[in-house]
Amino acid sequence: MVGGLTNIRGRRITVVEVGPRDGLQNERVAISTADKIEFVDRLSAANLPVIEVSAFVSSRWVPQMADAAEVFSGITRRPGIRYTALVPNLAGLDRALQAGVTEIAVFAASTDSFSRKNINQTVDQSLATYKEVCERAIRLGVRVRGYVSTAFGCPYDGDVSPEAPARVAARLIEMGAFQVAISDTIGIAHPGQVPQVLDAVLAHVPVGQVALHFHDTRGTALANVMAALPYGVTTFDASAGGLGGCPYAPGAAGNLATDDLVYMLNGFGADTGVSLTALSEASAFMAVRLDHPLPSRYAQSVASRQSF
Secondary structure, eight states, rough: OOGGGGTTTTOOEEEEIIIIITOOOOOOOOOOOHHHHHHHHHHTTTEEEEEEEOOOOOOOOOOOGTTHHHHHHOOOOOOOOOEEEEEOSSSHHHHHHHHHHOOOEEEESSSSHHHHHHHSSSSHHHHHHHHHHHHHHHHTOOOEEEEESSSSSSSTOOOOHHHHHHHHHHHHHTTTTEEEEETTTHHHHHHHTTHHHHHHHTTTTGGGGEEEEEBBBSOHHHHHHHHHHHOOOOOOOEGGOOOOOOOSSOOOOOBHHHHHHHHHHHHTOOOOOOOHHHHHHHHHHHTTSSSSSSOOOHHHHHHHHHOO
16 A cells, blocks of 8 residues: 555546446436437546447347447547447457447456356456457557456355456456456445455556446445555546446446546545536436436536526
């Protein structure tokens, strides 16, 4: 651990915006392609440095992502912003390349049970697939980021040893991933657990290559970020308005809300480079297209003030 919360002022924190992908993939209401494009463009206007735009996955299993190529072709790409996509295999990589994607993410689980439910492969089988994806992508100049899901707990197996995500993270880095996002897929992590997982992961992976991806199912996501900041972690995934949830993780509520994260980091004096005003406008744009309120506390407070 490199220090307490007092050393955060002025530190650059990178927020990876996953709302257009992880946020929308599990929504019941079908979001139009035009609205997805507008959502991404509004997030770009908020100066989010990384935006995960969509996923090149089977439309049979994740129908909300069926228009990934159309969304990529319609967005306005701003200089300095990375636009990424999730891919599950070589076929998904081919589709992403045809859409002009220059950075992808692959997703490996910490447990065989979740991996089988998600992609019908064991963890080791999935890593063999991702090795092929990484080799081809890197050869073509495409950067690869890795997700390590169910790192803090599994909806099927329960407790997960910290060594399990650490092993998967190390394998992904060995394959050429520039970063691994250690992910709390079902929102079960708590601040007392975060150091245990980070200690295990950082024994194998440099902190500069580690990101964290929290869900807020139990309301602990921000507290988990605070537990990770003293370790020197500087990249956190979040979703505008708190959109999200994994279709293969029962009970997984929304992601950590980008609005709440940026508000908290601003309070600590961290440098995210994100316009909270423009971010709130992007969240509000998507909020009226859903069949439920956004879970973000900050978004709710803004909507409440505007209603007067």
